[in-house]
Amino acid sequence: MVIAIDGPAGAGKSTVARAVAAALGFTYLDSGAMYRSVALAAREVGVDADDGVALGPLAAGLEIDFDGRRVLLGGRDVTDAIRRPEVSADASRVSVHPVVREAMVARQRALIEAADYVAEGRDIGTVVSPDAPLKVFLTASDEERARRRAAETGEDIAAVLAAQLQRDARDSEREHGALRPADDAVELDTTGLSLEEVVARVVGLAHERRLAPRSKGDSGDPERTSPQFVSEGSPEPSPSQRPPSEHQ
Numbered sequence: 553m554v555i556a557i558d559g560p561a562g563a564g565k566s567t568v569a570r571a572v573a574a575a576l577g578f579t580y581l582d583s584g585a586m587y588r589s590v591a592l593a594a595r596e597v598g599v600d601a602d603d604g605v606a607l608g609p610l611a612a613g614l615e616i617d618f619d620g621r622r623v624l625l626g627g628r629d630v631t632d633a634i635r636r637p638e639v640s641a642d643a644s645r646v647s648v649h650p651v652v653r654e655a656m657v658a659r660q661r662a663l664i665e666a667a668d669y670v671a672e673g674r675d676i677g678t679v680v681s682p683d684a685p686l687k688v689f690l691t692a693s694d695e696e697r698a699r700r701r702a703a704e705t706g707e708d709i710a711a712v713l714a715a716q717l718q719r720d721a722r723d724s725e726r727e728h729g730a731l732r733p734a735d736d737a738v739e740l741d742t743t744g745l746s747l748e749e750v751v752a753r754v755v756g757l758a759h760e761r762r763l764a765p766r767s768k769g770d771s772g773d774p775e776r777t778s779p780q781f782v783s784e785g786s787p788e789p790s791p792s793q794r795p796p797s798e799h800q
C-alpha cells in the first residue's frame with residue numbers, strides 16, 4: 553500500500569514524506585533518487601541524457617537499492633553523488649524517456665506491493681499507483697521554493713529560480729508521467745506553513761482514511777528523529793528545525 557506524495561521540486565516532498573512515514577510506521581520511498589541514479593550511471597558510462605535508445609537497456613540493468621537514507625547503485629553508495637547539480641539537471645532529462653520511466657515504475661510498483669510506503673515523486677498518484685488510498689500534491693510558490701533551496705545551498709536565488717523553472721517545465725510538459733495532480737489528490741500549498749503543520753495535515757488525512765501499516769514493526773522508517781524541512785540536495789537534516797519558509 554502506498555501514500556503518494558507528488559509535487560514539483562522544492563515543495564518539501566522529501567521532508568514531509570519522510571516525516572509522515574516515520575509518524576505512521578511506513579517505509580519512505582524516494583522515487584526521484586531512482587531517476588537520479590539512472591542519470592549518474594549514464595554520465596559514468598558516457599551515455600547522453602537525451603539518448604533514449606541507449607538509456608533503455610542501461611536503466612533496465614541497474615541495481616538500485618536503499619539502505620536507510622543511503623542510495624546504493626550496484627552496491628556503491630551514491631547518496632551524495634546523485635545530488636550534484638549536473639546530475640539533478642540530467643535526472644530531469646533522462647526521466648523524459650518512456651523506456652526509463654517503464655523500468656523505474658516497474659521497480660516502484662514491486663516495492664509498493666511488498667510493503668507499506670510513503671512514496672514521493674511526480675507520478676506516484678497518477679501512474680505508479682493510481683489506486684493509492686491517499687494522494688497528496690504538495691506545492692509552494694515558485695519564489696518560496698527557490699528561496700528555500702537557495703537558503704540551503706547558498707546559491708543565488710535568481711539562479712535557483714531559473715534552473716527550477718526549467719526543470720518544472722520539462723517535468724510538467726513531458727508526454728509520459730508528467731507532473732500533475734491526480735484527479736483525486738488533496739492539493740496542499742506549503743507556502744507559509746510549518747513542517748509540523750504540513751505533516752499533521754497529511755497524517756490527519758491518513759488517520760481519517762484509517763491507513764495503518766499491515767503489521768507493525770516490519771516496515772517503519774528506522775530513523776524516527778524529529779523532522780526538519782531540508783532540501784532534496786541535503787544529505788543530512790540541519791540541526792535546527794525551521795519552518796518551510798526558511799528551508800526547502
Ligand code: DC
Nearest residue numbers: 583584585587643644647673674675
Ligand atoms: O524528486 P527529485 O528532484 O529527486 O527528482 C529528480 C528528477 O527525477 C526530477 O527532475 C524528475 C524526475 N522524477 C520523475 O520523473 N518521476 C518521479 N516519480 C520522481 C522524479
